[in-house]
Amino acid sequence: MPSDTAPSAARKDFIREMVAEDVAANRFGRPVTTRFPPEPNGFPHIGHVKSVCLNFGIAREYGGRCNLRFDDTNPFTEDIKYVEAIKRDVEWLGFTWDSELYASDYFEKLYEIAEDLVKRGKAYVDSQTEEEIRVNRGTVTTPGSPGPYRDRTPDENLDLLRRMKAGEFPDGAHVLRAKIDLAHPNMIMRDPLLLRIRHAAHYRRGTAWCLYPLYDFAHGLSDAIEGITHSLCTLEFKDNRDIYDWLVHEAGFERPPEQTEFARLELDYTVLSKRKLLKLVNERRVSGWDDPRMPTISGMRRRGVTPEGLRNFAEAIGVARKPARTELATFEHYIRDDLNMRVPRVMAVLNPLKVVLTNYPENQVDELDASYYPHDVPLTGSRKVPFSRELWIERDDFMENPPKKFFRLAPGREVRLRYGYFITCTDVIKDASGNVVELRCTYDPATRGGDAHDGRKVQGTIHWVSARHALDAEVRLYDKLFTVPDPDAVDEGQEFTGTLNPDSLVVVPGAKIEPSVAKDPIGTRYQFERTGYFIGDTVDSRPDHLVFNRTVTLRDSWAKVKGGGAGGGQ
């Protein structure tokens, strides 16, 4: 194992502390074994990243194993396409599972355990309606009461159970319940349901099997069957731990897994419930599960986020028992931090303003050297960028009446064109309604490459592209999907979709980009100098119609100086 994956002595989270102690004591008598247990009913998202990094990370750090197990116990909601998405995304994140397993493969084993429970009087077949079961469970403040079927004999229960399995009864006619205590202070323990009848097509089991285990019955026992040592799950399963322990004990497992709960990820301006994400997809609020605005792994991948950036983020936020909400700035920081060190810089003008260099020869073209990386990124490489008499610059980089701290182009002012020449604005051309439509500038031939050999200073450096050589591009500027930090916290009767951000996607159809990108494969990541990080869209970009997605903006300290809104963009 490489030393850099070894658990560091300091700053271990409470789960790693526990695992380290268990390893030292050889508590389980087997290697550390964890699992990532998604239900295949949706695409995995940034919240799953936290869990994946935790489970696979711990297995790697302690020389153990981590399984990928699909908790596929509900035929109504699950689909093979989600299995495929989950596998692809976990691999893309950089993890390899030791075994690929399915709870649906344990249905027979689970059934055997169910028969055993019945024979020992620990479980019974209940034939109340769903409504009756709910009513007789009581409430948080009042105890439940036993239903009329609770005292059926083991023989009677066994007969019924076998006939349930044989498919003799319709959905909902009977359920198998653990016989524990209808007045238990923990609601979960009030005779929890174990098996229910579902005459439905399961994506793996087809229609041959009709007895589906519920989460509580399937999860802990699946863990135990697989020899899991540390079963890590989110806080809302804390109360379920009682039934987890009860079942693995009743099933007779030696040194069963131990469940430990941690706080799930909550991210500002983001929704992470699969139900809500599905709704966004179904109602076409987004283009699909992989819409770059989605917090799904596939959406973030299409947006240009890297696996390393995601992993660094997951490590940075840590793991604890306190429910916690992370600021978007934290996420963006780790994404930028990773991109900064790896992607080439190119020049693209999103909102073009024409510049004519009046002292530059009409048909001359200069090929300028431009490094792909700034001085402080330890990567090398460069390309040639064509320079000519007519250029595009960013409209925001010119102001006719600039305020005090504006360092860019203005009438009479000199700026540096990145990797090009110093230019000075001599004339401002306007249309009939007074809009600036073109600038006339002069360039200084002695400043080729951007160096003033006489020691002259300019305050600003701006990006540009040669008008004649520029490629047209569509640029998609993505911003946060919601306008409020906690879109889940809507008033009673309100839909969370009411806080969707109408400007979460701004399409810029007429961007101009330097020609060097034509040779790069679709899906190449760049920094557009002074603008942000972008990626060629893997779905819609074509050589004759380039499309770039903004991954994240650069930090924009000018936006703060200027006042006004900060540079947007998750």
Add this chain to the structure above:
RNA sequence: UGCCCCUUCGUCUAAAGGUAAGACAACGGCCUUUGGAGCCGUGAAUCGUGGUUCGAUUCCACGAGGGGCAACCA
């Protein structure tokens, strides 16, 4: 209203009875052919009240606040 869990800078996470630390964010400066990056610096927290102790963020009690649980979902 019953049971359970949680509470440390604005945010996230450390400190296992002994100087409250780091990251993100903020602010100031330096540097800069990206108003990027980097570097340096500043401000910023133990929910409250008691108790145990030489000493409490840590242990205990009570209170307050937040969260979870009453699906044939997971």
